[in-house]
Amino acid sequence: MKNKSILVSALVSSLFLTACAKKDEAASTESTVKKSVTVGSDLTFPPYEYLKDGVPSGVSVEIMEKIAEVDGTYKAEWVDTRWANLIPGLKGEKFDILFSSMYITKERLEQIDMIPYYKTDISLLVLNDSMLNPKGPNDLCGHTVGAMKGTAFSAQVHEISKERCVAEGKPAIKIREFETSPQTTQALLAHAVEIQYDDAAVLKAAESNLAGKVKITSTEEFFPTVGGIGIRKGDTETYKLVEEGINKIKASGDFEKILASYGLKAPTDEDIAAVMNK
Missing domain, CATH: 3.40.190.10 (Periplasmic binding protein-like II)
Incomplete structure (x- = not known):
């Protein structure tokens, strides 16, 4: 009888430990699950954003992925669409972010918010x-x-x-x-x-x-301008998410490294002021 009690007690302890382990495993899994942030992009524009063997690639993709990496709470889900669909798609909440080497213009700033990140001509x-x-x-x-x-x-x-x-x-x-x-x-x-x-x-x-x-063949200056990341007006949470990520990878030096690897450079404060204050 005593042996039977010991056996039952051991079985109960085993079941309890197993349940605790499964609970801890579930909690661990839940804590590592990242939310998806949809990124609209015209993936036909190398070297900025394009599909390489079906995988989103390019400078915009590398920057966005690095931003998500340093944050650690979300992952970028890329949505390939044509240029004309980008701003309407963002305004219609089909995407959370536009990352498609979009030049910052007065007309675009009237429709969406933009975070500057590169300069080109x-x-x-x-x-x-x-x-x-x-x-x-x-x-x-x-x-x-x-x-x-x-x-x-x-x-x-x-x-x-x-x-x-x-x-x-x-x-x-x-x-x-x-x-x-x-x-x-x-x-x-x-x-x-x-x-x-x-x-x-x-x-x-x-x-x-x-x-x-x-x-x-060109050697003359045309329309030097600044490109930006598009955020839906009023979406302060996403704007802050991207802005903080950009600042983190700038501080680490990763931002400049990515741009330089594609022959690009970051805009100066004067460049940004020129396009954002139109």
């Missing part, structure tokens, strides 16, 4: 055997120029055509617009346009990837 790309050698905006007059639809690039080419070409008695620019930057480059390769007008880092990547087929 425009470059011009032509075929390697082209007789054209455009150095700056004034060299575009009378030529067929390709740019991404609905972007600052397209608006800038239209402005150049109106203000620097037509207004000065020169022939207008023939502007052709495409959904993505790679499509614009393909149009150049197919002789559908003579010049591609796009972000400097993007065309540097295209020149490298298509070595011997295309070349950058």
Whole structure:
């Protein structure tokens, strides 16, 4: 009888310890589960954001992933969509964040909040055997120029055509617009346009990837500008989450390292003031 009591007691203790272990395991698992933050991006724009073997890659992706890493409480869930869907998608709460190398403009700041993170300018790309050698905006007059639809690039080419070409008695620019930057480059390769007008880092990547087929000819300054991360107006929690993350990776030096690895640089305080106070 005594042995039976000992056996029952041991069995109860064993069940109790097992239950405690499972409870601790469940609590541990729960504490490591991270919430998802959806990030809208047009993943067709190397080297900023693109799909490499189906995996989001590029400078924007590396920065966002590093921000999430230093915070430790959430993970970025990337949503690939085309450019025209980005701001409407953010405003419609399809995404929590826009991280798509979006230039900061007065018009965009009226719709969304933006956190500055890099500075860039425009470059011009032509075929390697082209007789054209455009150095700056004034060299575009009378030529067929390709740019991404609905972007600052397209608006800038239209402005150049109106203000620097037509207004000065020169022939207008023939502007052709495409959904993505790679499509614009393909149009150049197919002789559908003579010049591609796009972000400097993007065309540097295209020149490298298509070595011997295309070349950058521009040397003049166009529209130096600052790119930012988009946050829905009124979403102070997400804004603070991203801003604090950016500040942490700046302090660690990781931010500058990531930008430098792609040939980019952070904007100065003066650069930021110029775009944020328009």
